[in-house]
Amino acid sequence: MTNKDETCWQIQNVRVIDPFRGIDSVEDVFVVNGHIAERTEAAGCQVINARGLWLVPRLTDMHVHFRDPGLEYKEDLFSGSQAAAAGGFTVVCTMPNTRPVVDIPSLIHWQITRGKEIGLVHILPIGAISKGQQGLELADLYQMAEAGAVGFSDDGHPLVDSRIMRAALSYSRTLGRPIIQHAEDPLLAAGGVMHEGSISHQLGLAGAPDEAESVMVWRDVELAGLTGGILHVAHISSPGSLEALDYAKRRGLRVSAEVAPHHLFLTDEAVREWNYNPVTKVNPPLRPDTTRQLLIQAVIKGLITVIASDHAPHHEDEKNQSYKDAPFGISGLETFVGTIFRVFLDAGLLDPLHLFRLITVGPQEVLGLDYPGLIPGASADFTLIDPQMTWTVDGQQFYSRGKNTPLQGTKLKGRPIATMLEGRFTMRDQEVLV
Ligand SMILES: NC(=O)N[C@@H](CC(=O)O)C(=O)O
Numbered sequence: 001m002t003n004k005d006e007t008c009w010q011i012q013n014v015r016v017i018d019p020f021r022g023i024d025s026v027e028d029v030f031v032v033n034g035h036i037a038e039r040t041e042a043a044g045c046q047v048i049n050a051r052g053l054w055l056v057p058r059l060t061d062m063h064v065h066f067r068d069p070g071l072e073y074k075e076d077l078f079s080g081s082q083a084a085a086a087g088g089f090t091v092v093c094t095m096p097n098t099r100p101v102v103d104i105p106s107l108i109h110w111q112i113t114r115g116k117e118i119g120l121v122h123i124l125p126i127g128a129i130s131k132g133q134q135g136l137e138l139a140d141l142y143q144m145a146e147a148g149a150v151g152f153s154d155d156g157h158p159l160v161d162s163r164i165m166r167a168a169l170s171y172s173r174t175l176g177r178p179i180i181q182h183a184e185d186p187l188l189a190a191g192g193v194m195h196e197g198s199i200s201h202q203l204g205l206a207g208a209p210d211e212a213e214s215v216m217v218w219r220d221v222e223l224a225g226l227t228g229g230i231l232h233v234a235h236i237s238s239p240g241s242l243e244a245l246d247y248a249k250r251r252g253l254r255v256s257a258e259v260a261p262h263h264l265f266l267t268d269e270a271v272r273e274w275n276y277n278p279v280t281k282v283n284p285p286l287r288p289d290t291t292r293q294l295l296i297q298a299v300i301k302g303l304i305t306v307i308a309s310d311h312a313p314h315h316e317d318e319k320n321q322s323y324k325d326a327p328f329g330i331s332g333l334e335t336f337v338g339t340i341f342r343v344f345l346d347a348g349l350l351d352p353l354h355l356f357r358l359i360t361v362g363p364q365e366v367l368g369l370d371y372p373g374l375i376p377g378a379s380a381d382f383t384l385i386d387p388q389m390t391w392t393v394d395g396q397q398f399y400s401r402g403k404n405t406p407l408q409g410t411k412l413k414g415r416p417i418a419t420m421l422e423g424r425f426t427m428r429d430q431e432v433l434v
Pocket residue numbers: 065097155156157182281282283284310312313327328329330
């Protein structure tokens with residue numbers, strides 16, 4: 001290697017936490033020409049002393065909304081990629097509820113190509129299950145898979161029609177890619193803007209019950225049994241859904257679920273505390289503390305194997321409407337790591353290796369990806385994290401166009417301080433490098 005060449009790095013004395021290989025130890029990591037290298041290959045590298053820092057490969061967020069094409073005023077592939085790099089992620093999966101909906105191979109292809117052109121994060125698109133996400137007719141899943149779709153979802157909406165859901169799950173089995181369901185019975189949830197319970201009653205806001213989610217999860221589990229298909233439950237948030245998931249696992253079905261950081265960290269109390277500010281309005285809604293505890297336990301037990309942000313940026317003018325009229329969603333990429341550290345590490349509920357499984361190996365298994373971990377030849381995709389850094393959330397500082405965060409002003413400990421993608425830093429010292 002040449003000396004000053006930026007294509008060679010030695011990251012010294014870093015705590016390598018590699019869930020892909022189950023390793024947690026202090027080592028030096030070498031990067032040559034975009035790949036992890038053996039020590040011996042690396043002469044004359046740029047050296048980074050990373051004592052006290054953690055290095056984790058391939059942080060993956062399998063549920064983000066980048067709003068591109070069509071709703072770029074909320075977020076586009078560029079600003080979303082910046083938010084991902086700032087948040088420490090090297091892989092994101094984009095949801096297809098754009099305008100137009102991503103339901104044809106050319107749009108999958110376009111998102112991948114544009115993502116590579118930006119070069120800040122691997123963008124793996126999710127295609128729609130139904131044409132236009134209308135729930136009436138199956139989209140061409142096969143062609144979208146050929147174009148690179150890693151899964152299928154009508155997220156933003158539930159797929160209500162049981163016959164179409166059955167067909168989609170049958171396809172998923174053959175294609176080897178999951179059907180990701182936003183589980184919500186639209187009639188039961190109709191009009192609900194927060195969790196139905198004592199707080200919604202006190203505040204006089206229309207609530208949606210837990211069961212609006214769980215009745216559909218139970219149905220989908222039955223359909224996964226019928227078809228042998230691959231079902232992944234998006235943003236799981238209710239006790240009944242956890243029961244259904246547990247039942248599915250005991251039956252040996254190919255069913256998995258993800259939980260969002262906000263459902264692990266916040267409760268419906270936040271709706272009261274924020275005094276009707278729609279910054280807490282999200283779908284599914286923030287739940288009571290008893291449910292939050294159940295979700296945390298489900299993660300610890302290994303029932304839930306993925307944490308995903310459901311990063312849902314919205315424009316300030318939209319979020320500034322009344323609680324009833326504002327759109328659902330939280331901008332979550334840039335607070336993700338700090339939030340799950342608060343929930344699991346500060347409380348001593350999980351060790352780091354286990355926690356990082358949920359944003360590396362967990363999503364990789366659901367999506368059928370094959371990153372091998374930090375072995376020589378693997379793409380140098382990793383994140384350096386300062387586990388001691390304390391910081392205060394300020395949405396106005398986000399790279400995301402969506403400044404909508406109910407964590408505004410919250411103190412977090414632990415922060416990604418550098419992100420490397422294919423051997424190039426995409427973020428260093430909180431600054432995204434384009
Ligand atoms: N989660 C949300 O509250 N909003 C998402 C839609 C979704 O994930 O269902 C969005 O697209 O804004």
